[in-house]
Amino acid sequence: MTAKFIVIEGLEGAGKSTAIALCQNYFHQKNVSYIDVREPGGTPLAESLRELVKAEHKETMSAEAELLIMYAARAQLVTNIILPALENNTWVLADRHDLSSQAYQGGGRQIASETLSALSNIVLKNLRPDLTIYLDLDPKIGLARAAKRGELDRIEQEQLSFFQRTRAKYLEIANSDDSIKTVDASQDIESVHKNITAVLNDFFKTEANK
Template sequence: MTDPAATPRFITLEGLEGAGKSTAMAFVREWFESRGETVLCTREPGGTPLAEELRAVLKAVRDEPVAPSTELLLMFAARAQHVERVIRPAMAEGKVVVCDRFTDSTRAYQGAGRGLSMATIDQLAEVAHADCNPELTLWLDVPVALGLERAASRESADRFEQETLAFFERVRHGFEALATREPARFRRVDATRPLAEVRARIEAELEATHGR
């Protein structure tokens, strides 16, 4: 087997609310662990105590409107801390890192959704994680209405989940644009299919990119 430390693995899961990223993460973890790998599962925003505090700030429903630029900077502040304190160390130890959301979510939500500059997002990404990027991104794709219906069955809606259908349509189109731009890294998984089919598709993608 190749020395894990020489080939760091960083996989991200993306998608709308209700896409099934948590379930997909469990599939990815099981696939790697069945091959003797050590897996670290984490999430964004969050992953460290400080980043989790920023997550709570970002998702809280409040009377004061949050400016899109404020939202963007808080996202990257949480990400910089997460990368420095959790993701980089885990990769240096040869672990497989699986993260629920990363900068592609920022491109889709704050870029396509909020209309912020993609160039600015890319500049902030360079500051926060210049040499730390996923080599595989699994996009769990669902229609907006279905994703929100699934999300509504959970806890009370957070600030993002209270956004309009038009906002989430822009976000979904943002993910679609990313998949078109980077087909080698960004793989679409039809999350409307039965769970067994979703798992089979994820495992096929992992076998194609990480099988030995």
């Protein structure tokens, strides 16, 4: 089976880290050679941009500046890490990818889809995830979970309405894209893990039969 690009998506507190650990164990069982990446971040320059976009500043960061920083970081990761890995037949497991920008900057910040599409076309070079697992969660629950982890970053401190718009955009896109599988992250952890495993089983079965 050729290398695949799998992404875990979701709001703060949805359980992405736990889902990624589950995927890692699954890949080990399948003897799949893979790398982990995260967005924004994943290269030295992209990690610096991550710190920049998440930190609080004396001046207000415009929605457009935030968007461009996200795509600058993504450009570094795609060009230097993701594409070379896939070309080397190494799977890529990502904590967030382009869908995050569509949801957070497109939905949350209400930036026009045409703007996002233009940047996406420039940066991604026709790259698309083979599978995205979207962990859906009411933002009230997610933010309460995130607050228990410690101090919130600049984006995590946004108003509830911002995250409600972000979730709505996630669901809108997920419902129109067969490569995005939605998992109810409000369930108990055992049920969430069972559902993620079922998604992975279906994906591997489908790919093996191609």
